[in-house]
Amino acid sequence: MASKTSSPPGLITLLAVLVFILGCSGGVNPTSPDPDLSDRVQTSSAPGNTHLWGIWDVSLDPNTGTAEIVPVRGLEFTANVTQFLQPPIATHHLMGIDISSETEWETGYVKVDVIFTHPFPGLTVYTGFDVRGTCIGNGSIGGLADSEILYAGPEDLHVINPDGHTRWFNPTEFATVETILGFTMGSLGMPTYNWSATLNGYKYYCDILASDEDEVAFFADPGCPNPRGLFSAGNTNRRTYEIQFPTPGGIPAYEFQYAVVASWEMPENEPPEVPDDFPLVANCQEAYVLSAADMSDLFFVDGTTNGGTLGLQVRVFDHQGAVSPSGVAAEINAIHLETPDNLLPVGGLATFDSTALAGALIGEDAISATYLLEVPACTPDHAGTFPVMIVVENIDPSSYDPGFPGFAFPQGALAAYFSTTVAVGSDTPPTVLSIDPVEGYLDESITDVEVTGLNFINGAEVTLIKNDAPGVMIEADNEVVTGGTTITCDLDLDGGAGAEIGVYNVRVTNPGGLFDELADGFEVLEQTWPYWWENHMYNPSHFGYNPTASSPDPTDWQLMYAASTPQRFKNITPIVAGDKIFHMSYTNYYDGAYSARIYCNNLLTGAPIWNGRVNYSVSSPRINACLGYYKDGTDEYIVAATDAIYCFDANSSGTNPPPLWTYDDTSPVDGMYIGTQMTIYNGKVLAKCQNQATLHIVDVVTGTLDYEVPVSAGGEAGIAAANGKAYVICGPYLDCVNISTGVLEWTANLSGSNVLWVTPCLSETRAYIANYTGYLDCVAIADHDGYLEGDLIWSFNYPGSFTAGGCSRYGSDLFLGTVYSGSRVYAITDNGSSANLKWQSSFTGYFDSTTGVITTPSYPNGLVVQIERYTGIIYFIDITNGNTVHTIGTGDLNYFRAGPAFVDEYMITAGGYNLYVYHVP
Numbered sequence: 001m002a003s004k005t006s007s008p009p010g011l012i013t014l015l016a017v018l019v020f021i022l023g024c025s026g027g028v029n030p031t032s033p034d035p036d037l038s039d040r041v042q043t044s045s046a047p048g049n050t051h052l053w054g055i056w057d058v059s060l061d062p063n064t065g066t067a068e069i070v071p072v073r074g075l076e077f078t079a080n081v082t083q084f085l086q087p088p089i090a091t092h093h094l095m096g097i098d099i100s101s102e103t104e105w106e107t108g109y110v111k112v113d114v115i116f117t118h119p120f121p122g123l124t125v126y127t128g129f130d131v132r133g134t135c136i137g138n139g140s141i142g143g144l145a146d147s148e149i150l151y152a153g154p155e156d157l158h159v160i161n162p163d164g165h166t167r168w169f170n171p172t173e174f175a176t177v178e179t180i181l182g183f184t185m186g187s188l189g190m191p192t193y194n195w196s197a198t199l200n201g202y203k204y205y206c207d208i209l210a211s212d213e214d215e216v217a218f219f220a221d222p223g224c225p226n227p228r229g230l231f232s233a234g235n236t237n238r239r240t241y242e243i244q245f246p247t248p249g250g251i252p253a254y255e256f257q258y259a260v261v262a263s264w265e266m267p268e269n270e271p272p273e274v275p276d277d278f279p280l281v282a283n284c285q286e287a288y289v290l291s292a293a294d295m296s297d298l299f300f301v302d303g304t305t306n307g308g309t310l311g312l313q314v315r316v317f318d319h320q321g322a323v324s325p326s327g328v329a330a331e332i333n334a335i336h337l338e339t340p341d342n343l344l345p346v347g348g349l350a351t352f353d354s355t356a357l358a359g360a361l362i363g364e365d366a367i368s369a370t371y372l373l374e375v376p377a378c379t380p381d382h383a384g385t386f387p388v389m390i391v392v393e394n395i396d397p398s399s400y401d402p403g404f405p406g407f408a409f410p411q412g413a414l415a416a417y418f419s420t421t422v423a424v425g426s427d428t429p430p431t432v433l434s435i436d437p438v439e440g441y442l443d444e445s446i447t448d449v450e451v452t453g454l455n456f457i458n459g460a461e462v463t464l465i466k467n468d469a470p471g472v473m474i475e476a477d478n479e480v481v482t483g484g485t486t487i488t489c490d491l492d493l494d495g496g497a498g499a500e501i502g503v504y505n506v507r508v509t510n511p512g513g514l515f516d517e518l519a520d521g522f523e524v525l526e527q528t529w530p531y532w533w534e535n536h537m538y539n540p541s542h543f544g545y546n547p548t549a550s551s552p553d554p555t556d557w558q559l560m561y562a563a564s565t566p567q568r569f570k571n572i573t574p575i576v577a578g579d580k581i582f583h584m585s586y587t588n589y590y591d592g593a594y595s596a597r598i599y600c601n602n603l604l605t606g607a608p609i610w611n612g613r614v615n616y617s618v619s620s621p622r623i624n625a626c627l628g629y630y631k632d633g634t635d636e637y638i639v640a641a642t643d644a645i646y647c648f649d650a651n652s653s654g655t656n657p658p659p660l661w662t663y664d665d666t667s668p669v670d671g672m673y674i675g676t677q678m679t680i681y682n683g684k685v686l687a688k689c690q691n692q693a694t695l696h697i698v699d700v701v702t703g704t705l706d707y708e709v710p711v712s713a714g715g716e717a718g719i720a721a722a723n724g725k726a727y728v729i730c731g732p733y734l735d736c737v738n739i740s741t742g743v744l745e746w747t748a749n750l751s752g753s754n755v756l757w758v759t760p761c762l763s764e765t766r767a768y769i770a771n772y773t774g775y776l777d778c779v780a781i782a783d784h785d786g787y788l789e790g791d792l793i794w795s796f797n798y799p800g801s802f803t804a805g806g807c808s809r810y811g812s813d814l815f816l817g818t819v820y821s822g823s824r825v826y827a828i829t830d831n832g833s834s835a836n837l838k839w840q841s842s843f844t845g846y847f848d849s850t851t852g853v854i855t856t857p858s859y860p861n862g863l864v865v866q867i868e869r870y871t872g873i874i875y876f877i878d879i880t881n882g883n884t885v886h887t888i889g890t891g892d893l894n895y896f897r898a899g900p901a902f903v904d905e906y907m908i909t910a911g912g913y914n915l916y917v918y919h920v921p
Contacts, residue, residue, distance in 0.1 A: 094119055098238075108245035108252035109160075113211050113238045114203070116260060121234025127274050128231035128262040130284040130319075131205040134166055135159050135243060136257040139197030144349040145336035145391050146412040148173070151199035153340070157256050159201030160242040163215050164290070165389075165417035167400065169259045170198045173410040195257060198410070199417055202261070203239035204289070207232050212240045216291040219317055219367070227367070228275045228283060228319070231262065283319035286394045287332075287416035291315045295372065297515045298343075298424040300383045308429060308514070310343065310350075310378050310422055313362075313470075315370040316392055328369040329361055333398065333413070335373065336391040343378055343386045343422075350375045362471045372470045383426035392416045429514040430455045432521070435506050437764045439523040442501055444493045448811055449476065451487040451508060453518075459511040462489045464504035464522055472500050474524075493524050501526045554863065554876040554886040557907055557918040562890075563606030567595060569897070570910040572627045575638070576903040577650060579603045581917075582638050583898070583910045584614070584627050598627065598640045598648065601915060603906065610652045612659070615642035628680040630700045637700055641678040645687055647703060661703030663687075663696070679759070681721035684739055688728060690716055695728055695737055707742030711735045718759030720767065727760045727767050727781065734760065734769060734779055736789065746790040751775040761807040761814065766793065766830070770807050770816050774798060776828055778835065785832065796835040798826050808864075810879070813838060815864050817847040825866050825877060839882035846870055867896050872911055874900065890916055 100111035114133055120126045137157035143149025150172075151165065152158035167173070171194070204215045206229040218224060231237060245252045265282035272278060295311035314335070321328030335357060337350040344350050352360060352373055363370040380386065394414040401409040431454040440446050451462055462476035476489035487508065493499045506521035567585040574583040581603050587595040596615040601608055626641040629650065636650035637660070644664040648657060663685075677688040684706065685698040695709040717729035725745070726737040732755065734748040752773035760767040765782040776796045780787040787793055798818075807816040814828045814835075823845060827838035845868035863885065864877045872890035877883070890896075896911035907918040 100240075105252070108247045108254075110243045110245065110254075111240065112243065113240050114258070115236060115238040116205060117236040118231055118233050123233045124272055124274050125267060125270050126233050126264065127267075127272070127278065128264055129206075129275075129278070129282050130229050130288050131231045131237075131260060131262040132164070132166055132168075132202040133205060133239060133241075134169070134200045134202040134259045134261060135241070136170060136195050136200045136259060137197055138195060138246075139199065141340045143199070143389075143391075144338045144347065145351065145393075146415075148410065148412055149199050151197055151389070151417075152201070155246060156197070157243065157245050157253075159203070160244055161203075161240075162201030162419065163204040164288075165199050165201050165419065166261060167199055167410055167412075167415075167417070168261045170200060171195050171257070172198050174408065201419075203241055204229070205231055205237045205239055205260075207235055207237060209237070209239075211238045216289055216315075216317075219289050220291070220315075228278075229288065230275050230278075232274065280319050280323055285320065285397055286414055287316050287318045287392045289317040290390060290392065290416065290418040292388075292390060292418065292420040294420070294422045294513065295374075296378075296422045296424075296513070297429055298378055298380050298386075298422060299429045299514050300380045300424050300426060301428055303381075305428065306380050308378055308380070308424075310337070310339075310375040310388075312337070312373045312388070312390070312420065312422070313370065314373055314390060315363075315368050317368045319367075321369070322366050327364050328367065329357065329364060331395055332357060332369070333393040333395040335371065335393070337373060337375065338389040338391065339386055340389075341381070341386055343380055343388075343424075344375055345377045345379055362469060370471065380424040383424050385421045385423055388420050388422055390418045390420060392418070423513045425510075425512045425514040427457070427510065427512060427514060428455050430457070430460065430508045430510050430516045432506055432508050432516045432518040435518065435521050438521065439525055439764075440491060440493050441525050442493055442495050442499060446491045446493070449489050449491050451489065451506065452485060453487075453508060453516070454485060455510070456481045456484050456487055456508060457510040457512075460487060461509045462487055463507045463509065464491070464524075465507055465517070466500060467503050467505050467520055469500070469502070472498060472502075474499050474504065499524060554888075556920045557888060558921060560906075560917045560919045561606045563601055563608075563915040563917070565599060565910070565913060565915050567597070568912050570912075571897045572910075573899045574901045574908045574910055574915070575627055575629045576603060576901050576906070576908060577629050577631075577636065577638075580609065580650070581908055581915065582627060582629065582650070583915060584640060585910070586615075596640075596642045598638065598646075599915075600638075600650075600652070603908075603917070606915065606917060610654055610657060612646075612648055612652070612655075612657055614640040614646045615644075626678040628678065628685070630680050630683065632683065632701055635701070639678075639680060639685060639700060641687060645678065645685060645698065645703075647685075647700065663698050663703050663705070677716065677718050679719045679721060681726070681739065682724075686719045686721060686726050686728075686739070688714070688719060688730075690714055693730065695719070695726060695735075697726075697737075697739060697742060709737050709742050709744060711737070711744065712747050715755065716757055717755045717769075718757075720760040720762050722762050722764075723782075725781070727762065729755050729758070729760060729769060731755070732771075734767060734790075736781065748779045748790040748792055750777050750779075750792070751795040758806050761809050763809060768807050768809060768814055768830075774818070776807065776814065776816065776835065778830060794830075794834050796828055796837075798828060798837060813879070815879075817866055819847055821846050823847045825864070825875070825882065827864075827879070827882060839880075841866075841875070841877060841882045841884070843875065843884060845873075865900060867899055867909065867911070869896050872896050874909070888918070890914075892916075 094117040096115040098113040102111045118128065137152060139150035140153040140156055141151050206226055208226045209215060209218050245254050263282060263284045265279055267277040269277045293313040295313050296309060298308035298310060300306040316328060316332060318328045318331045321331045324330045335352045339348045342348045357371060360371040360373055361369060362372050392415055397414055399414055432451060433453045436450045458481050460479060460481055462479055464474040466472035474491060474493065476491055479487050479489040481487050501524050503520050504522045506518040507515050509515035565585055567587045570583065570585045572584045574581050579602060581601045582598065584598050597611050598614050599611045628639040630637045637647055638650040639645060639647045644662055646659045647661050648659050679686050680700055683700050685700050687696045691714045693711050693714050695711050697706040699706060711728050711730045712733040712735050713731035715729060715731045720727045724739055726739050728735045728737060732750050732752060734750055736745045738745055750769060750771060752771040752775055755769060755771040758770050760769050765780065765784045767779045767781050769777045774797055776798060778793040780789055780791040780793055783789060807814050812830045814830065817823060817825045825841040828835050829838045847866060847869060864879055866875045872892040874888040875884055876886040878885050890911065892912040892914055898910045900907050900909040905920040909916050
């Protein structure tokens with residue numbers, strides 16, 4: 001065996017110290033691996049769980065790019081097992097080094113693979129866990145959470161790509177020198193040189209982990225082939241190091257020391273089943289892997305314009321948490337963030353104790369816990385990259401000392417150390433002021449969302465982040481920045497892609513990483529019904545279009561069936577809920593002879609399921625029915641209104657099932673029908689009688705009355721609801737009622753003398769009301785753009801000479817039809833403070849005001865749909881110019897007042913004596 005006492009010129013010397021941390025657990029002395037070997041091994045009963053298994057001197061020659069490895073024996077070892085690490089007992093040296101051609105000798109950058117072979121082939125009892133190869137050098141940066149910590153700065157020897165940092169076996173603190181629990185200098189080490197770092201970078205070794213593979217991705221993979229991180233007896237593993245050596249005076253200094261640290265515990269059986277017979281305490285007690293994602297919005301423009309929040313999304317992996325009933329989070333006592341450049345506002349240190357960590361926890365699984373650690377009011381003094389040391393303190397055991405007298409151990413808390421960086425941008429961060437719309441339904445797709453603010457840069461990204469679960473994010477698409485103050489984008493609130501019901505912060509991130517958030521700016525609402533469309537007039541909270549339905553080509557619709565139904569008057573657009581169709585019909589508009597009924601048919605076959613009577617007042621002179629659906633958990637309700645309100649179980653059967661409840665106004669009078677003046681909103685029925693100036697707010701589940709609210713007038717027009725408010729048309733007025741308190745908050749004057757039959761069409765800030773005298777009014781329902789709630793913003797007189805039908809909205813365009821013979825369909829554009837006619841349809845017909853314009857699921861593709869009352873022709877209209885692109889003739893000439901409903905590949909409409917269902921095959 002070669003020995004060396006000096007190094008030739010140009011030869012770089014490194015000392016490699018192999019250290020295995022092996023837990024002692026009675027029965028087998030780990031220094032005596034096998035009885036047959038005992039005569040070849042000098043052993044002792046060593047306390048603790050740390051053993052020195054061998055030492056190498058390693059010389060690197062930059063001229064040849066080769067390494068010479070020289071094993072060193074030392075009689076000073078308490079347990080001398082060095083002979084097993086070298087020939088002749090070992091067939092080859094158990095440590096090797098491959099130097100990469102990417103090494104830059106002149107700058108001190110070395111890329112090298114360090115190869116290590118487990119010293120006991122075949123002895124599975126000595127399977128190692130969480131093996132770490134550590135480079136030991138000098139330190140110049142002091143720890144803040146623990147003042148005894150000293151680690152490498154940028155001018156010191158340091159591992160550029162460490163998997164982590166460890167305190168184990170630094171030569172300063174493990175000071176019981178020349179013993180099995182202490183640090184031992186090799187013959188080619190520098191005995192007069194005291195390597196000062198107490199925290200040193202390492203690379204993680206285990207079977208199957210490739211030399212340059214990311215260890216976080218390896219363990220995070222649900223199919224990880226080695227989740228315990230074992231190093232099998234006799235196996236050889238390698239890892240790639242990138243090391244930067246110091247260059248004092250411009251000349252690289254190539255000296256350092258190397259230790260290998262591993263964990264072990266006696267298995268339950270011998271020979272063991274690997275790894276099942278090894279308890280989890282065979283793995284290291286502290287965290288073994290950590291990932292950190294920069295979520296900061298730090299910036300530095302100059303000495304007065306700087307700041308932001310340091311944010312790190314940290315995922316901590318801990319073996320012991322897998323068996324803890326409380327999970328990985330229960331294994332962590334605290335997490336410290338340290339920045340040597342004093343980036344953090346209080347002395348460069350931020351500590352998250354158990355209480356703070358509980359609030360920062362955003363996700364946990366069997367192997368890890370994920371935290372969002374945020375430190376506001378940071379003080380960067382330059383732009384660029386700042387280093388951060390993440391210290392994860394272990395809760396039990398809490399120290400390095402196993403409790404054996406006579407040995408020196410570090411006094412600080414047992415902790416795992418990981419380094420990362422955060423970016424500080426050189427631009428002014430963005431400011432997010434608002435988003436429009438402020439809400440959307442789960443599984444909805446919203447186009448032309450507008451985010452307003454300041455300092456937006458081309459390429460900025462919009463993200464919704466759930467305020468109580470920051471790991472839930474919705475990424476916007478198609479962001480377009482205009483003038484640095486506006487971003488338009490699309491939002492897909494797809495539950496299948498991870499969207500959840502709840503409140504979200506709105507984040508805008510500029511290129512370079514600076515961002516700002518509008519707290520609680522957007523809400524994803526629950527769809528409490530499994531259908532997408534009733535009738536815009538009676539379901540105003542859908543805002544005039546359905547984002548979740550399919551968008552078939554109108555020429556693809558084919559008649560699936562026409563189911564025969566009694567009574568030819570059908571005023572109500574059918575409701576589709578699951579596999580059921582709900583619709584209403586009656587004998588005559590002026591019929592008081594018990595004829596109004598609600599029907600339920602099977603969507604796929606048209607077969608009748610049940611029907612029930614919904615008007616009992618024989619003397620009621622008029623019938624103008626309304627229908628609504630509500631789902632509460634697994635319970636489904638169908639609510640109809642004629643002379644009173646009737647609520648049925650939507651899953652009834654047979655003929656004339658009894659209603660769950662019936663509500664009549666407090667002073668029923670003949671002729672005071674409810675009909676069109678009913679809608680359902682957030683579990684409340686909102687209803688108003690024809691000639692009674694009272695809004696009734698009734699619980700949809702129980703039928704109990706919450707409030708009777710006096711309003712400005714009676715009338716036949718309907719009610720819309722959004723944002724907790726009911727918007728009630730009362731003759732020539734629009735009243736706003738707080739649904740939860742029953743308080744009338746404001747009243748707006750409308751154009752003309754009366755408004756008949758229609759329901760307000762709502763946007764987030766405006767209500768649109770078409771009135772009997774041919775006007776479309778726009779009223780503010782929220783303070784915006786200088787307008788106050790209740791202000792009449794504009795009133796537009798469209799060319800129709802008769803009353804307007806129901807109005808639908810998409811973006812800033814409004815679509816409506818006038819009634820009676822010779823009427824058209826119109827598109828009117830809201831310009832902010834005024835309106836203009838965009839187009840009128842080329843065809844004319846008799847369009848009943850009850851249905852108005854019903855938008856289709858092809859709406860995003862640019863289509864609007866209208867049905868002519870007496871011909872039964874369904875018109876598909878180009879949204880851009882009003883041209884007819886397709887028609888479908890039902891062949892039924894009997895009284896179409898109900899518009900079509902769309903869901904998935906089905907289009908459903910009712911007219912005359914039939915229920916028509918079209919589909920796309």
